[in-house]
Amino acid sequence: MNKKKDIRALTKEALRDFFVENGDKAFRGNQVYEWLWSKASHTFEDMTNVSKATRAMLEENFVINHIKVDSMQRSKDGTIKNGIKLHDGFIVESVLIPTPKRTTACVSSQVGCSLDCKFCATSRLKRMRNLNPDEIYDQVVAIDKQSRLYHNHKLSNIVFMGMGEPLMNYNNVIKSIEKITSPEGLGMSPKRITVSTSGVPKIIKKMADDEVKFNLAVSLHSAIDEVRTSIMPFNTNFPLDDLRESLEYWYEKTERTITYEYIVWKGINDRKEDIQALVKFCGYVPCKVNLIEYNPIDDGEFQQASSSAINNYISNLEMHDITVNVRRSRGKDIDAACGQLANKS
Ligand code: SAH
Numbered sequence: 001m002n003k004k005k006d007i008r009a010l011t012k013e014a015l016r017d018f019f020v021e022n023g024d025k026a027f028r029g030n031q032v033y034e035w036l037w038s039k040a041s042h043t044f045e046d047m048t049n050v051s052k053a054t055r056a057m058l059e060e061n062f063v064i065n066h067i068k069v070d071s072m073q074r075s076k077d078g079t080i081k082n083g084i085k086l087h088d089g090f091i092v093e094s095v096l097i098p099t100p101k102r103t104t105a106c107v108s109s110q111v112g113c114s115l116d117c118k119f120c121a122t123s124r125l126k127r128m129r130n131l132n133p134d135e136i137y138d139q140v141v142a143i144d145k146q147s148r149l150y151h152n153h154k155l156s157n158i159v160f161m162g163m164g165e166p167l168m169n170y171n172n173v174i175k176s177i178e179k180i181t182s183p184e185g186l187g188m189s190p191k192r193i194t195v196s197t198s199g200v201p202k203i204i205k206k207m208a209d210d211e212v213k214f215n216l217a218v219s220l221h222s223a224i225d226e227v228r229t230s231i232m233p234f235n236t237n238f239p240l241d242d243l244r245e246s247l248e249y250w251y252e253k254t255e256r257t258i259t260y261e262y263i264v265w266k267g268i269n270d271r272k273e274d275i276q277a278l279v280k281f282c283g284y285v286p287c288k289v290n291l292i293e294y295n296p297i298d299d300g301e302f303q304q305a306s307s308s309a310i311n312n313y314i315s316n317l318e319m320h321d322i323t324v325n326v327r328r329s330r331g332k333d334i335d336a337a338c339g340q341l342a343n344k345s
Contacts, residue, residue: 004061004062004063005061005062005063006062006063006064006065006132006134007032007036007058007062007063007064008036008037008064008065008132008133008134009132009134012029012030012033012184015029015032015033016028016029016030017029019032022057024054028050028054031047031049031050032047032050032058033184034184035047036064037137037179037182037184037185038183038184038185038186038187040137040138040141041064042064042066043064044058044059044064065087065132065134065135066087066134066138067084067085067086067087067135067138067139067142068084068085069082069083069084069085069142070082070083070084070085070091071083073334073336074334075330075331075332075333075334075336076333077330077331077333078098078150078151079095079096079097079098079330079331079334079336080095080096080143080146080150080331080336081093081094081095081331081334081335081336081341082094082095082096082139082142082143082146084108084138084139084142086111086131086135090111090128090129091111092108092110092111092131092135092139092162092163092164093108093162093163093336093341094106094107094108094139094142094143094162095143095162095331095336095341096143096146096147096150096155097330097331098147098150098151101156102156102157103143103147103151103153103154103155103156103157104155104156104157104158104159105139105140105143105144105147105155105157105158105159106159106161106162107136107139107140107143107158107159107160107162108131108136108139108162108163108164108341109130109131109136109160109162109163109164109165109166109169109172109173110127110128110129110130110131110163110164110165110168110169111125111127111128111129111130111131111163111164112125112126112127112128112163112164113125113127113163113164113165114127114165114168115165115168115198115232115234116232116233116234117198117219117231117232118230118231118232118233118301118302119221119231119263119265119294119297119301119302120297121297121335121340121341121342122163122164122341122342124342125163125342127164127168130164130168130169130172131164131169131172132172133172133173133175133176133178133179134176134179136172136173136176137176137179137180137185137186139162140155140158140176140180140186141186143155144186155188156192157192157193157194158180158188158192158193158194159193159194159196159217160173160193160194160195160196161194161196161217161338162341163341165197165198165200166195166196166197167195167197167200167203167204167207168200168203170203170206170207173195174210174212177190177193177195177212177214180193181193181213190212190213190214191213191214191215193214193215194214194215194216194217194259195214195215195216195217196217196218196219196261197216197217197218197219198218198219198232198234199218199219199220199238199243199246200238201238201242201243201245201246202246204216204243204246204247204249204250205246205249205250207250208249208250208252208253208254209253211253211254212254215256215259216250216256216258216259217258217259217260217261217290218243218247218258218259218260218261219232219260219261220260220261220262220278220281221261221262221263221269222268222269222274222277222278223240223274223277223278223280223281224240224269224273224274224277225239225240227268227269227274228240230268231265231268240281244281244284247284247285248284248285250285251285251286257285257286257287257288258285258286258287259287259288259289259290260278260281260282260287260288260289260290261290261292262278262289262290262291262292262313263291263292263293263294263304264291264294264304264305264309264310264313265294265302265303265304265305266303266304266305266306266309267303268302269305270305270306270309270312272312275312275313275316275317276316278313278317279316279317279320279322282317282320282322283320287322288322288323288324288325289317289322289323289324289325290324290325290326290327291310291313291314291324291325291326291327292327292329292338293326293327293328293329293337295329295332295337295338295340297340297342310326314326
């Protein structure tokens with residue numbers, strides 16, 4: 001068994017201390033830290049500005065746990081789905097989504113998911129463990145490389161919409177975003193990062209208290225408790241009133257608009273009262289609505305509503321001055337679209 005510590009679990013200060021304790025200069029810690037994060041190096045061998053003896057000493061004491069792109073599928077529309085192998089053999093998926101103006105990385109935050117949304121393929125996988133900050137960071141680095149290679153520009157946006165519920169792995173998600181946005185990491189703007197959640201009120205409030213600078217998206221899908229609980233059973237524990245209260249708190253503290261993700265299904269939430277409830281919910285805090293296309297996960301229980309039902313949503317929302325976007329899904333032919341991530345391979 002490998003007892004060596006993962007070096008990326010160390011803070012910069014701890015790394016500097018390690019070198020001092022071993023008779024070297026604290027500055028050596030900065031150099032190694034730079035290799036580990038901004039240069040995203042996965043071997044000590046790469047670290048050519050530190051001596052061979054130092055590299056050997058690091059090798060003796062630490063490992064660099066890292067992900068590997070294990071499989072890669074490319075869609076007709078340019079979307080790339082990656083099967084990502086973690087150091088302990090688990091697989092998660094990350095997706096690169098290109099548009100003419102930008103490329104977006106859709107990253108996973110957990111192995112499997114502990115929520116039980118009936119319409120989502122990932123919910124069929126048991127949650128095995130949380131991803132570490134470096135495992136989330138590495139997904140972004142891998143997709144940035146693919147973006148440069150296949151689309152000739154660097155990654156522009158990140159969405160936490162892959163496998164897992166990011167707010168159930170809050171500490172590690174926050175640490176990964178700190179590294180992604182830090183000049184000592186990837187230096188990306190937090191404005192280009194969106195964390196998507198099914199809605200965990202306590203953590204939404206904590207995020208507001210922590211003054212996070214990234215965007216918040218909430219997978220709403222229904223503004224009626226009864227309906228929402230039937231498709232997202234965890235809503236029993238976190239009912240809409242609590243969600244609403246946490247979102248009001250979020251807005252008070254951050255003054256940042258919330259995005260609601262919403263799928264319209266036939267016979268589930270395509271009635272007049274469903275629309276009215278959403279319009280009412282949208283009145284609580286400044287927000288916009290993304291109507292997302294449903295990606296079937298092959299049991300036929302859920303079906304995308306008719307275009308007239310969807311148009312009803314759009315006209316009602318617009319009538320109340322609520323911004324609404326219709327999001328077409330990408331990478332469907334390779335099961336890379338929202339809700340389809342389930343390690344079929
Ligand atoms: N747990 C987080 C992030 C992962 S899901 C969340 O719930 O937001 C990312 C998005 O995909 C969510 O908006 C989710 O509701 C949506 N989604 C899940 N299954 C889907 C499906 N089959 N078709 C389309 N979107 C789906």
